[in-house]
Amino acid sequence: MAALLKLLNPARAVPQLRCGIVLEGSTRSTGFMRVALFPLCLLVASPAMAREPARDDFEASAVDGARWRPSGPQPGRAVTTAEVPAFHGGRCLKVTVEPGDNAMQGRQGNLTERFELTLRPVEVRLGEEVWYAFALRVPADFPTGGPRTLIHQFKENVRPRPPQLAPGVKHCEKASPAFALYLRGGRELAALVASSVDCDHSRHELGVRPIVPGRWHEIVVHTRPAHDARGFVEVWIDGERLGRYQGIMGYVCHGLGHIDTQPRFGIYRDAAPGLGAATLYYDAIRFAATREGLQLR
Numbered sequence: 643m644a645a646l647l648k649l650l651n652p653a654r655a656v657p658q659l660r661c662g663i664v665l666e667g668s669t670r671s672t673g674f675m676r677v678a679l680f681p682l683c684l685l686v687a688s689p690a691m692a693r694e695p696a697r698d699d700f701e702a703s704a705v706d707g708a709r710w711r712p713s714g715p716q717p718g719r720a721v722t723t724a725e726v727p728a729f730h731g732g733r734c735l736k737v738t739v740e741p742g743d744n745a746m747q748g749r750q751g752n753l754t755e756r757f758e759l760t761l762r763p764v765e766v767r768l769g770e771e772v773w774y775a776f777a778l779r780v781p782a783d784f785p786t787g788g789p790r791t792l793i794h795q796f797k798e799n800v801r802p803r804p805p806q807l808a809p810g811v812k813h814c815e816k817a818s819p820a821f822a823l824y825l826r827g828g829r830e831l832a833a834l835v836a837s838s839v840d841c842d843h844s845r846h847e848l849g850v851r852p853i854v855p856g857r858w859h860e861i862v863v864h865t866r867p868a869h870d871a872r873g874f875v876e877v878w879i880d881g882e883r884l885g886r887y888q889g890i891m892g893y894v895c896h897g898l899g900h901i902d903t904q905p906r907f908g909i910y911r912d913a914a915p916g917l918g919a920a921t922l923y924y925d926a927i928r929f930a931a932t933r934e935g936l937q938l939r
């Protein structure tokens with residue numbers, strides 16, 4: 643299928659077909675491709691072919707803007723680099739947050755700052771199973787006494803609140819990501835899931851594991867984010883199972899409509915005086931229908 647699509651469209655300009663097949667590449671699309679390929683997809687699509695592996699090894703001299711959307715306009719916060727040994731190949735992604743970057747006020751009045759890259763092609767969908775993996779390297783000088791810090795998440799994006807809610811429509815602020823990895827004290831990873839059913843912002847911790855500064859860790863996520871009991875997420879770090887959650891994920895109590903759940907990689911943290919800049923390295927970000935499709939180390 644990939645070869646056929648390349649032949650029909652060398653630029654690989656169709657990230658998602660209506661039959662459910664997902665392609666890595668840019669987010670631009672053409673009506674021609676959708677019309678021409680839709681009948682073919684109906685004939686050949688099967689569960690095993692529902693998703694083609696997608697991967698970014700950050701080997702180019704710059705971050706691919708067609709694949710990643712930065713959380714702000716600050717230059718130089720997300721670059722590819724060879725300043726540390728890469729997890730795969732010769733280069734990796736370097737993400738830095740500076741105090742005040744893309745500042746916002748959190749649900750509890752806390753000031754936050756962030757610099758993250760959000761995936762543009764649709765890889766994580768509500769109600770669909772997916773495997774993904776990435777490598778993370780925490781440098782030795784990462785702040786160890788800092789406040790709450792997220793280094794990866796996927797969060798439901800919803801339609802904006804209208805001036806007046808329709809009668810009977812519940813609305814609560816969607817504060818917590820459906821799934822997130824926290825870096826605590828710069829030295830341990832914790833995985834958390836949100837499952838809010840009555841605007842209660844309930845969260846569940848899957849597990850906590852120490853990391854070693856200055857070396858790569860490979861993180862694997864297997865999930866089906868869902869607003870019912872079919873939802874689950876399980877996580878491995880360096881081949882060791884961190885934990886599993888089964889049940890409602892996200893905010894079923896939010897009545898404004900769901901848009902997407904695209905994952906983000908980078909730093910989101912509470913602001914704190916004297917905190918300074920923080921940098922993380924990522925490499926080999928992969929998505930696949932199966933664990934084997936991730937080509938783990």
Ligand SMILES: [Ca+2]
Binds near residue numbers: 699700732733734926
């Ligand atoms: Ca690489």
